[in-house]
Amino acid sequence: MRTEPRGYWTRVFDQAATLLRARPELNGDAAYWMARRMVDQAVADQEGARTLFPALDTAAASPLVLTP
Numbered sequence: 001m002r003t004e005p006r007g008y009w010t011r012v013f014d015q016a017a018t019l020l021r022a023r024p025e026l027n028g029d030a031a032y033w034m035a036r037r038m039v040d041q042a043v044a045d046q047e048g049a050r051t052l053f054p055a056l057d058t059a060a061a062s063p064l065v066l067t068p
Contacts, residue, residue: 004043011039 015035020026026034 008039008043011042012036015039 012032012035015038016028016031019031019035020028023031
């Protein structure tokens with residue numbers, strides 16, 4: 001559980017609650033697993049964007065220097 005990004009579980013349970021409200025035919029277990037897959041995909045997409053576009057990662061971005 002220490003490998004997940006900060007706020008991961010909050011996002012999973014918030015997404016599961018949203019799914020349960022939107023689709024009452026789901027039970028809690030199905031909503032949890034669907035939410036978990038959705039959040040995992042969002043995290044993977046976010047990490048992929050950071051590797052493709054390092055300037056998007058504010059921690060790795062260098063300051064902008066304007067030269068004449």
